[in-house]
Amino acid sequence: MVQYSELVGRSVVVTGSAGGIGEVAARAFYDQGAYVFLLDIDSIKIEQIASELGDRAFAKPVDLTDPLAVKATFASIFMASYGLDILINCAGGYSKLQSIEEMDLAEWDQTIALNLRSVFLCCQAAIPGLKKSKAGRIINVTSISGRTVHAVSSPAYGAAKAGVTQLSKFLAYELGPFGITTNNIAPLTTLTPRVKALRSQEDIDRIALQVPMRRLATEDDHVYAMLYLASNGASFVNGTTIDTNGGRVMM
Template structure:
């Protein structure tokens, strides 16, 4: 259905979960992949192997997306290998930990914003000159249903950060149109990933699942399909849109 033959796609945080599924989906559609890992490089290598098994060319870059120097080094590697970038998926992010406001310390708050918001800014800025070389550049930022509903218990910092990602997405969408770069976002709901294995108890997961009209939690592939759509010509009139992919848990 979608063809990204010879397109260069960089997915940050593509070791596991949503990022890994997005990378594999673009590989199946013919793209050349830049796979990124930081804390779990071994898993990132597994994603590279899976992408290559699908017949796609893959480059592995590693580094901390909260550190501009690391980002610049990764961008230089992409430039040396491919010379351009067609699609950037800003997926890297995490909750760090659940913490109620009275227990939330300054460093944790800043860390959550660095990982989820500042990373999007720094990566986008560093990669912009490569995206400008594309005939139809595309940026997809992964935000969250938490940006709209405030998140589950102890997620006020994460929800606030993802709200900032959604706003940043709309601002970038307006600013980058002059370079023929479209920017949109995806706000996943409750998705079966290592994220919830780490930060959500089974009791909390059951409670959230009960609120999903579709009757099930989502899978990383559910989000990967949305990413393919947003990066394709089928969505050519979508700009600054946040696609709520949550099984009906939140409806506009």
């Protein structure tokens, strides 16, 4: 993986880092020489990953939809005296493929809370720390499902991810004067364990055939884009989305 020497010693929060794309991101930023804070509700898994990584990795178990818990977690990160340079909001997802007609309100509320409320809470809590950074970055992981409708997924999820895209534009506008950039990465279907459990092989083959590159995404496809957005070379890229989707949707 490409090395960005400026990431050595930077302090990075990765939410949803107990598995899937977030775990690969946390490991990649650690390999760059950064201090990495792993935030996830799955305390056992993040403790295990942090201890595997080494003394620059810290597990912070938290329910990211809980405002008080999120505030307390970021306060404890600020106290660790590494500051905060990069916030990667990766926690998200949905557990059921559903139509609007099938969706019950509890599922709607839960999906919006995990995918939109949590991003708002983390960004708001992170701002005081990011303002002290020389190269503050917010990277929000959205989805192709927030850019278009490409397959049966979850309407609540798509709506929440579209909401994050617009939230990122507000952040880009408000925080730009402080040298903080905010951008999104919008992945195509990626076979993380959660998504493997949701999609049939037939579904996977059909999605891959619709992609000009004729494959699904890998975790690394998204993490390369995160590293670029975190690097000094991306300091003037603000308020945009990198569609890591192999050309499935071109916007």
